[in-house]
Amino acid sequence: MDSSDPIDAIVSQIDSLTVGTSNVGNTPPAHPAAAPNSKEQNPTQATQTNGSGAAEAGDAPKKKKKRRKGGKGKTLPSGFEENFVEAPLTAEEYNKDKELYSPQKTVAERIETAVQKYKSKRKLDPLRHQLLEAYYHLGGIKTGAKMFGGLDQKFMKENDTEEIARFKATDYVPESMKNIGVQRVEELDDDYEDPEYTVDFDYVVRAFVTHKIPFDFGIKKPDEIEKAVNTIKNFLNYILYHNVCPEYTDNIKQAVKTCDKANEELPLCAVLSGKFPGDFNRACSTLFGGYWSYMTPREWEKADGEQNFDKPEPGLSKENALEIYHALITELPHIASDLSRIPKEIYREYASLEVVSVWLPEPGNPLRLGKIVCKSWTPEETLPITSKWNEPNNLTLYCEKTVTQYAYPGMHFGCTLHELDSGLVYFDEISGVMCSNFLEIRDEKELEVDSDDFDFD
Incomplete structure (x- = not known):
């Protein structure tokens, strides 16, 4: 019941x-x-x-699980954000750094460890990865599997995880540079005949940001320049923050300043490399047998004989060049401007130049040409260059003020100079526009290529 x-x-x-x-x-x-x-x-x-x-x-509706905040969908920082700051070190991390970067270890050991740690702490996109690999390589750090790098069971048992990871790392200082930064004594050093390397962060950074980035990587846009330069600057700040090489702190800080300077100058150099030599110099070159005289536009024809202007050639037409020349040569009263005769070239020279000063017409002034005063310049690490315009014989070049405004004292550029019997010197064939602290250094492979040219065996 x-x-x-x-x-x-x-x-x-x-x-x-x-x-x-x-x-x-x-x-x-x-x-x-x-x-x-x-x-x-x-x-x-x-x-x-x-x-x-x-x-x-069964068929009864299930309760939906609540998604945790900050889960898989959240994007982790890359370490390159504009306002990114390294997190304060805990006592444990600080002590770990002191152990990893102990002054008792060689500079090579500390740098090798720092590179490996840095890459594990940063999220690298393909461009940043490629930039860092090239920068490390220029500084002597090799990338790739180490020779005889296999690990046997005995090694695995006798070493801790950190030592195993260090041995397996793909970024390492080669044996030939293991004593970098160590003072050498000829009588005591059996390897004294080997090349002696020095530690100079600023030297390597200068070469990378002023030469490799604009010329080897061809980076020209301002935002891409900033990204490339700041990638190197980010690594330098990491080295400073973790006190990897306290004996080179001043040198590393100078390298950071070099990055800041490159961020200021590289965009200007990139603009000028596209605007040089300006219409006035192109017109002179076209009229008086320079580089641009071989670039005079021609009319393209279709198979049926109709004109096709969809494929214009670079350069100026003779008529356009003559119009520009006549309009602007009158702004240079010290130059003989007899329009009834064609000036003749009396001297030609390929030149490396450094800008000494820049002159621009005052706002409202109807003059359209500015002045770039230059002197001959010998790039660092190259043989001396002799020139007709070595100091104190400075050279004045003329260019539209819309182009001249991007030039600045200390800037360098390579070009071909043409002197006319009228007293005018114009320039064309620009080979490059470079920062004031430009430096080009070549690695061992590039030097080996050059040495092959002289191998007569």
């Missing part, structure tokens, strides 16, 4: 929904609260059991 006690009713209800091992396979009774027409509605059970007694999901 059923009890009328409500508690007994609840217990009975729970029992009816609980499936034990003793009644596996039995269908649980209908819910006591089911409607009279439940057969027609075909109500769905919340759970059923399988053959092993485990509950199977």
